Amino acid sequence: MNFLETCRIVVLNLLENKFKVFLTSLGIFVGTMTIIMVIAIGKGGEKQVLDQFTGLSAETVYVNLNYEKFDAENADKLEKLTLDHVNQIKAESVSIVDIYLLNSSYKEVTIANKNEYVEINAVSENYDKVSNLEIEFGEELNEEDQLSGKNVVVIGGKLAQKYYGVSEAAIGENIKIGNNLYKIKGVLKGKGDGIQGLNPDSSIFLPYETGKKIIGDSGIPRIIGLSDSIDNIGKTKKEIMSTLNYMLDDATFYMIDDAGSRIEAALSSAKTMNVLLISVGMIVFIVGGIGIMNVLFLSVRERTREIGILKALGSQNNEILQQFILESAIISCIGGLAGVIVSQFVFPILTMTNVAVVDTIEGKVMAFAFAVVTGTLFGIYPAYKASKLKPIEALLVE
Incomplete structure (x- = not known):
C-alpha cells in the first residue's frame, strides 16, 4: 500500500x-x-x-530618597538636595553629560477657569535634555527664566489639549497657582507618562527657584543625571555618591539607581x-x-x-x-x-x-x-x- x-x-x-x-x-x-x-x-x-521608557536613555541615573532609611523618627535629620549639590556634582564628575534638580508636588491650579490638582515640577536647567523632552509649541524654559525667577511655565501636551482643545492655543495663556499668575511659555510634545521621575504629559514645569516657592516644604528634591555611556553607569553612581558623602552629614538618606536597571x-x-x-x-x-x-x-x-x-x-x-x-x-x-x-x-x-x-x-x-x-x-x-x-x-x- x-x-x-x-x-x-x-x-x-x-x-x-x-x-x-x-x-x-x-x-x-x-x-x-x-x-x-x-x-x-x-x-x-x-x-x-x-x-x-520611550525616549528615556538607559544612561539616566536618579538620586532618590532612601525610604528604608527615612521615617518619621529621623525625618528632621534629612538634608534636602539643593542646586549647590547639583552644581558640585557636575563640577566634580567626569562622566556626567548633564544633570538637573527636580522637586515635585501636587497643587491646586486654576487653568482655563477650571480648578484641578496638577503635578507641579520645579526644574533646574537642562531638564529637557536629560529627560529627553521636546517643545512642540512655544519656547523652553531658558537660563534667563531660571535666574530671574519669572512667572512662566511649560505644560504637558495632554494638559494643554484637555483645557484648550489644541496644544498651540495654550501659548500665552495664564494659569493661576496660589495667588499668582503664570504665563504658559511652551507646550511639551506628547511622551506618554513613563517611569522616569515625572509625568511630562500631565504636568506643569517651572524654573526651579520659582517652583520651589510654590512647593515649599512639601516636596523632597531629587537629582536626575545623564551618564556619558552605558558602560560608565557604575562610575557615574560612584562619583555622585562621593560628592554627596562629603557635602551631606548622612548621604545614606539617598540611593542611586539607573534607568537601564529599571528597564531590565x-x-x-x-x-x-x-x-x-x-x-x-x-x-x-x-x-x-x-x-x-x-x-x-x-x-x-x-x-x-x-x-x-x-x-x-x-x-x-x-x-x-x-x-x-x-x-x-x-x-x-x-x-x-x-x-x-x-x-x-x-x-x-x-x-x-x-x-x-x-x-x-x-x-x-x-x-x-x-x-x-x-x-x-x-x-x-x-x-x-x-x-x-x-x-x-x-x-x-x-
Missing part, C-alpha cells in the same frame, strides 16, 4: 467520523487559541514596559509572566493531546477487524503505524488551523477590554507548530499498538 493510498484511507475515515474529528480537535483548537492569546498578551506587556527589571518581569502564560497554554495542549490519544485508542478498537483485513492483504506494520499517525496529524492540523483563524476575531474583543495585546505572525506559527507536534506525538502510541495487532486475532474480533 503506497502513501497516496494510505492518505485516501485516512481521509475517508475522517469524513465518515466528522463529529468525532470535531470533538477530538476541540482540545487542540482551544490550546492553539490559548497559546496565540498568551503570546499576544505577553508581547503586549513587554511593549507597555518599553513604551513607559521591568522587561524581565514581563518575560517571566509571558513564560507562565505560555506554560498554561501548554497544559491545555497536553489535555488536548490526551484527548486525541484516547480517541485513537477507541478508533483502534473499533477498526480492529479493518486492521486485520489490511494486514491479511499484505499491509506492513509500518504502513498501519503511518496511517494512524497521519490521522492524528491531520486532526491536529484541523484544530490548529481553526484556532489560528478564530483568534483573528478574538483580538478586537481583547482590544475593547483595554488588554494590551500584540498580534504577531511568530505567535501564530508557534501555536500551530505546537498543535501539530503535540497531537502527532500523542497519536504515536495508539498507532504503535494498532501496528502490532496480529492479523488472525484482529479478524476474530467481533
Whole structure:
C-alpha cells in the first residue's frame, strides 16, 4: 500500500467520523487559541514596559530618597538636595553629560477657569535634555527664566489639549497657582507618562527657584543625571555618591539607581509572566493531546477487524503505524488551523477590554507548530499498538 493510498484511507475515515474529528480537535483548537492569546498578551506587556521608557536613555541615573532609611523618627535629620549639590556634582564628575534638580508636588491650579490638582515640577536647567523632552509649541524654559525667577511655565501636551482643545492655543495663556499668575511659555510634545521621575504629559514645569516657592516644604528634591555611556553607569553612581558623602552629614538618606536597571527589571518581569502564560497554554495542549490519544485508542478498537483485513492483504506494520499517525496529524492540523483563524476575531474583543495585546505572525506559527507536534506525538502510541495487532486475532474480533 503506497502513501497516496494510505492518505485516501485516512481521509475517508475522517469524513465518515466528522463529529468525532470535531470533538477530538476541540482540545487542540482551544490550546492553539490559548497559546496565540498568551503570546499576544505577553508581547503586549513587554511593549507597555518599553513604551513607559520611550525616549528615556538607559544612561539616566536618579538620586532618590532612601525610604528604608527615612521615617518619621529621623525625618528632621534629612538634608534636602539643593542646586549647590547639583552644581558640585557636575563640577566634580567626569562622566556626567548633564544633570538637573527636580522637586515635585501636587497643587491646586486654576487653568482655563477650571480648578484641578496638577503635578507641579520645579526644574533646574537642562531638564529637557536629560529627560529627553521636546517643545512642540512655544519656547523652553531658558537660563534667563531660571535666574530671574519669572512667572512662566511649560505644560504637558495632554494638559494643554484637555483645557484648550489644541496644544498651540495654550501659548500665552495664564494659569493661576496660589495667588499668582503664570504665563504658559511652551507646550511639551506628547511622551506618554513613563517611569522616569515625572509625568511630562500631565504636568506643569517651572524654573526651579520659582517652583520651589510654590512647593515649599512639601516636596523632597531629587537629582536626575545623564551618564556619558552605558558602560560608565557604575562610575557615574560612584562619583555622585562621593560628592554627596562629603557635602551631606548622612548621604545614606539617598540611593542611586539607573534607568537601564529599571528597564531590565521591568522587561524581565514581563518575560517571566509571558513564560507562565505560555506554560498554561501548554497544559491545555497536553489535555488536548490526551484527548486525541484516547480517541485513537477507541478508533483502534473499533477498526480492529479493518486492521486485520489490511494486514491479511499484505499491509506492513509500518504502513498501519503511518496511517494512524497521519490521522492524528491531520486532526491536529484541523484544530490548529481553526484556532489560528478564530483568534483573528478574538483580538478586537481583547482590544475593547483595554488588554494590551500584540498580534504577531511568530505567535501564530508557534501555536500551530505546537498543535501539530503535540497531537502527532500523542497519536504515536495508539498507532504503535494498532501496528502490532496480529492479523488472525484482529479478524476474530467481533
